[in-house]
Amino acid sequence: MGNESTPISHELRAKRATSFGGAAAAYAAHRPDYPIAAVRWGLSGAAKAPVNVLDLAAGTGKLTTxxxxxxxxxxxxxxxxxxxxxxxxxxxxxTALDGHAERIPLETASVDAVFVGQAFHWFDAEPALTEISRVLRPGGVLVTLWNYDDLSVPWVAEFGELFGAPTGRTWAASAARLPDHPNFAPSEQETFRHKQRRTAESLVATLATHSHVLAAASEERAAILRTAQEFLAGRPETASGEFDRPIVVTGFRARRR
Ligand SMILES: C[S@@+](CC[C@H](N)C(=O)[O-])C[C@H]1O[C@@H](n2cnc3c(N)ncnc32)[C@H](O)[C@@H]1O
Known part of the structure; x- marks a missing residue:
């Protein structure tokens, strides 16, 4: 889980990018939040302490909170x-506004930081970076954060292999990186440990909020979720009661020139 981008057709990408709304309540209930350390690290990438911040592609407000x-x-x-x-x-x-990364409903040079949680891969990268640089003040910072399963933990790696998007392990290290853009200094990267308290049932509910599951046909979706439930029931770490789902948060930050 956690890897929502894969080399897919334009049509499927658009379908997945717009798949979240139908599961908005489940998303709010079952997706992980973000560690404070990652947010502070992002903020510290600005030339001076940010005051006005945009959470772009804010979803249900996990990172906003x-x-x-x-x-x-x-x-x-x-x-x-x-x-x-x-x-x-x-x-x-x-203040919560309807808008896209490629056309942000804010004034030019009006924010000190732009945060994007688990969403930059849905943007049309070059126009979005140009638009983000428009709303950022010079010296401001763009921060992208990604929640990934901690694949160093065997049951998590197996679960991710079976039920994650087919991008596999390398995606986090490569495609999530911020592309170069003339309005931004080269990006920096950092990782942070995080966790989410789950049961087998609630982890399956989390899986059900990922775009590759949301966009699947209903029989396929049911089969994925049933098999995931069986997998978790068969592992001693997850079979009963609550457990910590280990997460690695990867952050990228780039300062507006
Ligand atoms: C995986 S959710 C992340 C939501 C939130 N940032 C979080 O961390 O929980 C991805 C979000 O990106 C939004 N999105 C997709 N395409 C977008 C675009 N072009 N511009 C802005 N947001 C977009 C979706 O509507 C969805 O809410």
């Missing part, structure tokens, strides 16, 4: 109305 807890003034932008409804319900005090 952590940013708000840092005392920042946060604007959320998200194109899916059902995801946005969840976010507005969870964070009623936040």
């Amino acid at each position: 952590t940013l708000v807890e840092q005392g920042l003034t946060v604007t959320a932008v998200e194109p899916d109305e059902q995801m946005l409804a969840q976010l507005r319900h969870a964070l009623p005090g936040i």
Whole structure:
């Protein structure tokens, strides 16, 4: 899980990029949040301490919540109305706008940092970077964060191999990297340990919120989830009760020139 980008057709990519809304409530309930250390590391990439921050592709507000807890003034932008409804319900005090990465509904040079959680792969990278650089003040920072399964743990690696998107292990290290862009200094990368408290049932519910499962035909989706449930029931680490799902968060940050 956690790897939602694979060399797929334009059509399937578009289908997957817009697949989340139908599962917005499940997404809010079952996707992991982000570690504070990763958010602080991202913020520290700006030339001066950020005050106004954009959470782009904010979804149901998982990353928005952590940013708000840092005392920042946060604007959320998200194109899916059902995801946005969840976010507005969870964070009623936040400015939450309908918009895309390629056309952000904010003034030029109006924010000090732009965060993107688990979503940059859905963007049209070059136009999105140009648009993100427009809304960022010079010296501001773009931060992309990715929640990945910790594949150094055997049961997690096996689970990911069986039920993750077919991109496999190398994707996190390569495709998630921020592409070069003339308006940004070269990017930096860091990793952070994280975890999510799960049961076998709730981990299957998490799997069900991933785009490669959401976009599958209903029989295929049911078969994936049934087999995942059987796998977890058969492993001593996950068979009964609660356990920690180990996560590695990879962050990239690049300063606006
Ligand atoms: C995996 S979710 C991540 C949501 C949230 N950032 C989080 O970490 O939980 C990906 C989000 O990207 C949004 N998205 C897809 N294409 C987009 C685009 N071109 N511009 C902005 N958001 C987009 C989807 O609607 C979805 O809410």
